[in-house]
Amino acid sequence: MKKLLFLLLITSISFAQKEIESYQLIDIEKFQGTIYRTDIFPSKYITPRTVDVWLPSNYSKNKKYSVLYMHDGQMLFDPNTTWNKQEWMVDEVVTKLNLENKIEDIIVVAIWNIPDLRYTDLYPKKPFNLLTKSDQEKVQTEAKKVNRSISLKEINSDNYLKFIVKELKPFIDKYYSVYTDAKHTAIMGSSMGGLISMYAICEYPKIFGSAACLSTHWIGVKDFEKNPIPESFFRYMMKKLPNPKNHKIYFDYGTETIDAGYIKYAYRVDEVLQTKGYTTENYKNLKFEGENHSEASWQNRIHIPLEFMFRK
Template identity: 50%
Template sequence: MKNLIFLLSILFTFSCNSQKKQSKKEENKFTNITSKVLEDAVLAGGKLIRVTAFPSKNITPRPIDVWLPENYSSAKKYAVLYMHDGQNLFDATTTWNKQEWRIDEVATKLMKEGTVKDFIVVGIHNIPKIRWLDLFPEKAMQHLSEEEISEAQSISKTKVALKDFKGDEYLQFLVEELKPYIDKTYSVYTNKENTFVMGSSMGGLMSMYAISEYPTLFQGAACLSTHWVGAMPRENNPFPKAIFKYVSENVPDANSHKIYFDYGDKTLDQFYPQYASKVDSIYSSNGYSAKNFKNLFFEGTNHSENAWQKRVHIPLTFLLKK
């Protein structure tokens, strides 16, 4: 009996030491990541914190912005919304087209009203030259023939091969590198029920891809002006067929997820209405209803941050409603 107790005490000590080492290792992972408050950011509320070049073994390092709401406090927990194209979210004075999503304005208003749960926003900047390769749902390429894959070269300034697509690596970065850092650094809930993803255009595709690939990590996804055409619109486009094949085979469980889509009919959005019935069919046939699925049409709206800012309160409320 004494030997058994002695053995158990050794095992317990070993287990505790292993946990401490693992915890120390996790802490050390982030010691080289430095951030700063953007004091000159033009915001309606809260504050913006930036990691200038977030290190990654999966994708090209890039800036990460973290928006904290007014009166952010470590004494409480917050939900987390991950967003693509992070440089276009908060401050129009710094964007290429002088437009923004106005996420800080809308989020501040919704939280003050008590409409949504308290949350922070993590904006992943894009790198324009490789944005398409980063945000394309990579596994959809498996549904293309070799001839169709070769057509991808016509929409890129450089020769494109399958290895150039980084959608899977982008998601690995998000869930294996960025999320652990956010979970460790900020006072947030880490469970699926409080983790969401949102984007527009190719970012809409990637948000769909994120919740499809990692349904145990994301409860909800909002996909605005989702770029179902996959690349530049053209005749005999093989990408929509491949994307929808992937979508239909990877629908997250309707009992524990929320998915939002929308589209307009002007500029690039004019190519999206033709796919609305297909989107509706896939999700409704997999158990989704008005309670946890939306695919909304905004007539007369175009493909721009100005258009998305006018309706972003709808997906935010849909995903984060108290």
């Protein structure tokens, strides 16, 4: 089991006209590297939340690092912060890949979700706006069946991305030794986090050079007959996918539990990306037999998108 020690940093960092109180997490047993945690990262765009910055154990200000932004940050490093006691084990996987000299040096910025806001923070707004009014009403009806509410007014993903691009990234660029260009900046998530990662690289192609979207939740709300949501995402991607010459995008899906509902859309992902000029060199859409919709399954395969995006 990982044990973490919290130490208050001597210096508070003034940002967005508020004080950020940062806490350093130090490994006692198995933790790989160091995490700097901001319990309440201020924002004018979204509800303030926890942000973790993971640094490798050999982090040095004398060299530059690529940056990976990840969603659902409480699920990435420590089973004690997760709702299901599963984790992605990002620190262990990145450390192993570094030791094997398979990827370039990176740091990981982990944005925690707020459970009650996760859905509206991560659902891409512009694809929803592509739906007809009658289709929006149909989606709203289906959403209520699973105790969710969704409307153009409620969806906050554009502001969530503004938080990352206009507030969080400038902070990271200023206080950590990182490359700031798109080539060295990636974004990654699973399920709804896959959707928002796709949205991020489309909306901000000059910020993000790569995106990894695991078990992307193409069905949007739930699987139902004549669901218009998946096609709204594909229509949006046809319009907005960035230039394949200088961007990479990764998709995958399992075959069990919720992931089984994504299988029928895999061919559309391929069609759209290939139509936009993507090849096996700059996109993946992989099927993982027997894998399900869980952190344990994503942990089994995150080395693949990490190598795809950050390969030396």
